[in-house]
Amino acid sequence: MKRVALFAGLAALGAIPSLAQSPITFNARGLVVVSDADLGSASTIIDGKLLRDNTRDQLTTIKFPVERGSKGVGTALVSNSVLASAKTLAVPAAGGLAYVLESRIRPEDAVTQYKDALTEFPGGEKLFVVDIANLAAPKAKFGFPVGRKPIAIDVNKNELILSTMDTGKELVFIEAGPDGKPARFLNLPAALDTANKIADLTWHPSGDFIAFTLDNSNEVGLYKVIREAGKLKNVEMVGKPLKVGADPSFGKFSADGKHYFVLDTKGPRGKATGEGEILVVDFSMDGSAEHKVASQVPAGVNTGSFAISPDGTMLVTVNAAKSGAPWTEAGAGAGASLTLFKVGADGALTKVSDYPFEGIYPQSVVFDKDGSNLAVSVFEYLEYGNGNGGVEFWTVTKGDAPALKKQGAKVSLGKGAHTLRIIP
Template sequence: MRKLALLAGLVAMGTVPAFAQTAPITFNARGLVAVSDADMAASAFIDGKLLRDNAVKDKLATIKFPLQRGGKTFESIIVSNSALTYSKSIAVPKNGGLAYVLDARVSPSDDVTEYKNTMQEFPEGQKLTVVDIVNLSAPKQKFAFAVGKNPTAIDINKNELMVATSEVGKELVFLEVNEDGKPTRLAHLPAQLDSTRIIDLSFHPNGNYLAVTLDQTKEVGLYRIVRDGAGKLKNIEMIGKPFKAGNNPATGKFSADGKHYFVLDTKGTVGKATGEGELMVIEFSLDGSAEHKVVSKTPVGLNPGAFAVNPEGTMIVTANVGKSAQPWTETNAGGGSSLTLLKVGADGAMTKVADYPVNGIMPQSVAFDKDGSNVAVAIYEYLDYGNRTGGIEFYSVAKGDTPALTKQPGRISVERGCHTIRVIP
C-alpha cells in the first residue's frame, strides 16, 4: 500500500515518466465519423475478386473522444456507401450534427464474386443518405434521396451542398438544406463541359467558387458561383478554361486562406500506378484576368489516395497506398503503405520532410485534429485472416521548423473497408 501511495504522489508531482501517463490514443476533437465499404477487399481494385462476406454490411461509425478503455469505443450503423470514389464520399458540417453520405456504387447481388474492372462494372448508385450524428454515441439514419447516377463527390459550404454525378443534365447538383438536413432547394447546374465527368469538387473557403477535377481530360477547372442580392445561388459560370494538371489529377483542397489549391496527381488508377505521385499547387485566377496554372509539384508516395492540410496551413500529410492493395499471393502484398509529411511555406511552396510507414492495407483518408497536434488515418483492412477489420491509426505531430510524425501505440478497429474519415472539432 505504501508503494501505491508513493506512486500516486509521484504522478501528482509529475515525476513519473511521460509514457506512464500517456493514453494509447490522443486526438484533440469531439469526434470522428468513418465510413466503411464492406462489398470488396482492397485487392479487388487490382484483380477484381471481391472476397466479400454477404453477411457483412457497409457501416458508418461515430467515435467520441476522449476514448475510455472498458467503455464502448464507437457506435456503428448500416449506411450504404462506396469506396469507388476519390475521397469525397461524405460531407460533415464544421460543427457536426449531420453526415451526408454518397452511395456512388451499390452492393452487387450476393452471387457476384468478381468483376473484370471493378471501377467500371460495379452497379451504379444514385443515393445521398443523411445521418443524425448529434449524439456520437447513437447515430441514426434519417432519410435518403436520389441525386443522380454514380455520384462521385460531395462538398459542403454552411447549409449548401454540391454533388457531382455522372448523369447527363445532373453533372452538378446543388442542394440547400435546413437544420434537419432536408433539402429546401435543389438545382441542376450546367457543367458547360463536353464528354468528360467531374470526379472531385471543392468549395472555396468564401463559398463563391468551386474547383473541379475532370476525369477523361485530366484537367482542373474553376467555376464562379453567381449569387443574388440575398446571397442565394443563382447559377455557376466557368472562369477561364480547364487546364491540364499532371498525369492523373484526383482529389483537391483549398488552403484555408483560399490563395492556393492543392491537387494530388496519382499518376494512375487506384493502386496501379508504378511511379511516385505528386502534390501540385495550383494558382487560380479568380477574376479571370490570367490563366490558371500549376506553380509547383512535390513528390509524395506511390499511389497517393488522399491528403490533409493542418489548421495553420503549414503542413500537409498524404496517405499513400503503395503496393499494399496487391493480391495476397503477390510478393510484398499488404506492405508499402506510407504517409508523406510536407512543409508548406506562406507562398504555397512545399518541401518534403519524410515518409513514414503505415501498418495496414490501402490508407485512403487522413485528417488532422482541431489544433493540428495529431493525425488520424483510415485503414481499409489489415493482412489478417479470420476476423477481417478495417481501422483508424493515429500519429502525433511535432511542430516547428523540423516537423515530424510519431506513431501512437493504439488503434480503433472498425468495419472492413474503412475509406473515408471526417473530424468533428
C-alpha cells in the same frame, strides 16, 4: 488519508501510471468514418475477386477522448463506396449531420468476380443523411436520389455541392434544412462537353467559388458562385480549365484560399506503379489572367488523398503503394506510408520524410483542430479470419523541423474503412 496522499505523490512523480491518460491523443470532438464492405478486400480493386462475408457498409463515429471498449464508438448501416472519389463523405464543421454518397451498391450474392471492379460495379444514385449529434449512437435517417453514380461531395455550412455521372446532373446543389432534407435542389449548368465528368470538387473557404477536377481531359477549373439575396442561384466558369497531369483527383484549398493543391495519382485507383505528384494551382479568381501551376512535387505511389494542417505549414499524403495487391503476391499488405511536406508562403512544397506503417490500402488522413495529431484510415490488415479496418493516430512535431510519430493504439472498425472527416 495518508494513503490517498501517498498515492497522489507517487502519481505526481510518475511512479505509477495516470488513470486518466489515454494512448490515443486527438484534439477534436469526434471523427466520422465510412467503411465499404461490398468488395470484401482491397485486392478486389486489383483482381476483381469479391471476397465478401456477411458484413455490411457502415458509418462509424468516434468520440474523444477515446475510452476502453466500445463506449463512445457508434455505428450505423449506410451504403457507401471506396470506388468513387476520396470525397464521398461530407460533415459540416459544426457536426450534427453526415452526408454519404452511395456511388456503388452491393452486387448480387451470386457475383464473385469482375474483370474490372472500378467500371463494372453496379451504380448507386442516393445521398444518405445520418444524424451524428450523439457520437455514441449515429442514426441513418433517410436517403434520396441525386443522380447516377454520384462521385464527390463537399459542404459549406448547410450548402452541399456534388457531382454525378448523369448527363444534365453533373453538378448538383442542395441547400439542406436543419434536418438534412433538401430545402432547395438545383441541377446547375456544368458547361462541360459530354465526354467529361467532374471527378472531384471543393468549396473555396469564402463560399464564393468551387474548384473542380475533370476526369477525362485531366484538368482543374473554377466556378464562381452567383448569389441572389444571399442564396445560391447559379455558377459560371472562371477562365479556362487547366491541364494538371495524367490522373488528377483529390483537391483542397489552403486555409487562406490563395492556393489549390491537386493530387495526380498517375494511374487508375490502386493500380498506379510510379510516384504521383502534388500540384499547386494558383487560380485567377477574377478571370483577368490564366490559371497556372505554380509548383509541383513528387508524392507517394497510389496516394489516396492528403491533409493540410490548420496553420497551413504542413501537408501530409497517405500512400497505399502496392499494399492492396492480392495476398498471394509478394509484398502484399506492405508498403503503406505517410509523406510529410513543409508548405511555404507561396504554397510550394518541400518534402520532409516518409513514414512507413502496417496496414492495407489507407485512403484518408486528417489533422486534428490544432494540428497536433493525425488520424489515418486503414481499409484492412494482413490478418486472416473476419478481418477489420481501423483508424490509426500519429503525433505531429511542429516548427522548423516537423516530424510524425505513430501513437501506440488504434480504433478497430469494420473492414473497408476509407474516408475520414473531423468534427472539431
